[in-house]
Amino acid sequence: MIKDITILIAGAAGQGIQTIGTLLARVCHRAGLFIFSSDDFESRIRGGHSFHLLRIGTRPLVAPSLNIDILAAVNERDYEYHRERLGPKGIALINSDTKKTMESHAFYLPFDASAKAAGGMIASNTVAAGALLAIIGAKFKDFETVLKDNFRDKSEEVLKLNLKTGKQGYDIGRDIEFPKYFDFTGGRHGRVFMTGAKAAALGALAADCRFFSFYPMSPGTGIISNAAQYGNELPIVIEQAEDELAAINMAVGASFAGVRSLTATSGGGFCLMTEGLGLAAMTETPVVIVLAQRPGPATGLATRTAQADLLFSIYASQDEFPRFVFAPGSVLETFNTVKKAFYLSEKYQVPAIVLMDQFLADSAGTETGAFQTGHEHETFLDQETQMSQDQAYFRYKLTGSGISPRKVPCLSDALVRATGNEHSEEGLSSEDPRVRTAMVEKRFRKQVLMKDEMRMPLVFCEDSSFYLTGWGSTKGSIMEACLRLREEGIDVGWVIFEDIWPLDSHRLKTLLENKKLIMVEGNATCQLGSLIRQETGIDYVTRILKYDGRPFYPEYIIERAKQIMGK
Amino acid sequence: MAAIQFDIENENEWCPGCGNFAILAAMKKAFIAQGLEPRDLLIVSGIGQAGKTPHFMACNMLHGLHGRALPLATGAKIANHRLNIVVNSGDGDCYGEGGNHFLAAIRRNIDITLLVHNNKIYGLTKGQASPTTALGMKTEIQNRGTVSSPFNPVATALAAGAGFVAQGFSGNTEQLSELIVEAMSHKGFSMIDIYQPCVSFNKINTHLWYKERVFDLKEAGHDPLDYEKALQVAHMGAEKIPTGVIYKSQSPSFTDRLDVLKTKTLFEYGFDKLKMNDILGRG
Structure with a gap:
């Protein structure tokens, strides 16, 4: 039987709601269940209203859901805050040492008191996790295994406390009836459960x-902190720069010296990086920038999500130059896209920007596809050290493809000369109008080939009346909304962009001609819709926009789509 | 070896009489003294007349953005710590636009040599006050006199913990080339602030003005290992201008502090596909 439940764990910042979610996710993942989780939190370290949303199912999940089956509230006020989101048959677990009165669906449970009695308030989250796991049908020994693994680096005492409190919670939860429990009979599987931020780092x-x-x-930092986990195993250097100007310039400097480099940031940091982006372009030095979007302008909403930097990333920095812009739509795709971004950035000696956002970076999903190395690590550097005369090497040699042989400095007699000034083939500043024209054209010759590398958007259901059209992190919600609408007999398909720029107008026009597009975007001006119109002359029919800093849920798209289609 | 091997067929764009010519000559002399050839050198520079320096000599070159030469050089050094990296910057480039990077490079103790062509004026943008312009000095824009006090790069570098701080003067290329040799042989971040006249825009701090004021610290018996004395030298004021090594102390450089770079440069490592697949398999 297909089962699909959503648990909302609510609390204040610093109360460890993510810890509860992680424990649950790990037990469910081991049992072969599919998970999609997302985090909603405020820009503060303590207090406020945060929640962790955990969707668990017996089949692959690509989006969060707003139909809450279980609300776990670390404080009573969190229950009051979120109770209206609870579905009609949902139940609530509320951490309370005093209140005993039971509403029909609300259970006041002594998580804190149990933990305190067992020897430490700190294990209160383990009590809650135990209770939740019992309710959804998990076996205690699976929870035990995960706890042992989770606390393997901690003292024996800490583990003992957590096993004890976990059992207490589990026993509390066993008494609560929940019809949508799972069997937890699944065994070994090769699936991966990880966040978008980790996938970007691994890519x-x-x-x-x-x-x-x-x-x-x-939300860009998570990409770096995930990469940092591998510092003992892989030859990597991670440097916290003094500012984003330094971060991008260090990446360009390292890349110039022959090492693949990445910098990750959000919109505000990317603003500072735009001059460095131009330097990468002018010096034709590869660099990958992961831009995890959040609402702006200025500080905006620091811990929230948005899709409003699409046009900014395409046009950022002065004048014109070719660049890649990608917008992966899932965890696995983030891995593959970042990997590909390095390969293409080096192949064409242009900067590559990977657009993520808070939602994608912090969400975690079960992926059925494989995370593997491919050919993307292979270098395009010309590492020939036998070079008799330096005059023979021109860093910016004019070629038919626009791609010049790229060498690293101090490896041969060939002198590598790069400059942010307009330059001659040998890399010396030049103000000659013929040189200038030739170099602009050389750089743009690369864009012709770059376009061929770009995949067209995914189109689902040819000949549909309407197409929900989006890009990046909304992919899962759009797909699920579309499928659910179709189940209701509403004829709708999807068009989802993952490779954004450079855009092959001709191919895109052929693909989208005569399709009625309903744009679904996390911004206020319908940026992709505008771009499609600009590049192909095709105008969208209407749009579903959201700019409240929160992610798109399938339910929201379904509701708005129905209104639009008059259903 | 002769300076000629560093020559390049590229028209020099500096004004006749500019102090930069002497700095360039001192650089070449210092490289030759160390047995370095053009292929052994990576010159990184920012924007301004100083930033153009690597365009006028044979070398590997990364000519970047205004103020950002130090982060570029830092990235290149991390990627390949065997590179001999010299940074050419100016008073506006390094102490104005790139001030934060100047402090951070000192903290990192990244093993590169910073040469700041300090003419106390903006040359390339035609004569505005720079961070080191004297208080009250008139320029076309600061036409009632410069309002801010001048930045003291040597005192700042000392306070920030720099391990090699020297003051050079373009009018003494002999001493300057020796300072460059010493700075480049120092393991860690080394900086030489180099006074130079700007013949076009600074009519006060001329070659002659400096000539009348400079003295050699070595001849004066200064001990560059004495931090307190170094601070006194840094605060001597404008009437007597000390040149030479002001302060020297050794501590592990940034790349020495990284275990991953103990045996190989980051560039030299190969891609371990098996290990990567093992990591990916763990999820």
């Missing part, structure tokens, strides 16, 4: 990225 490592420079900024 970089799988493409042989060895240098990561960054300045901390939510």
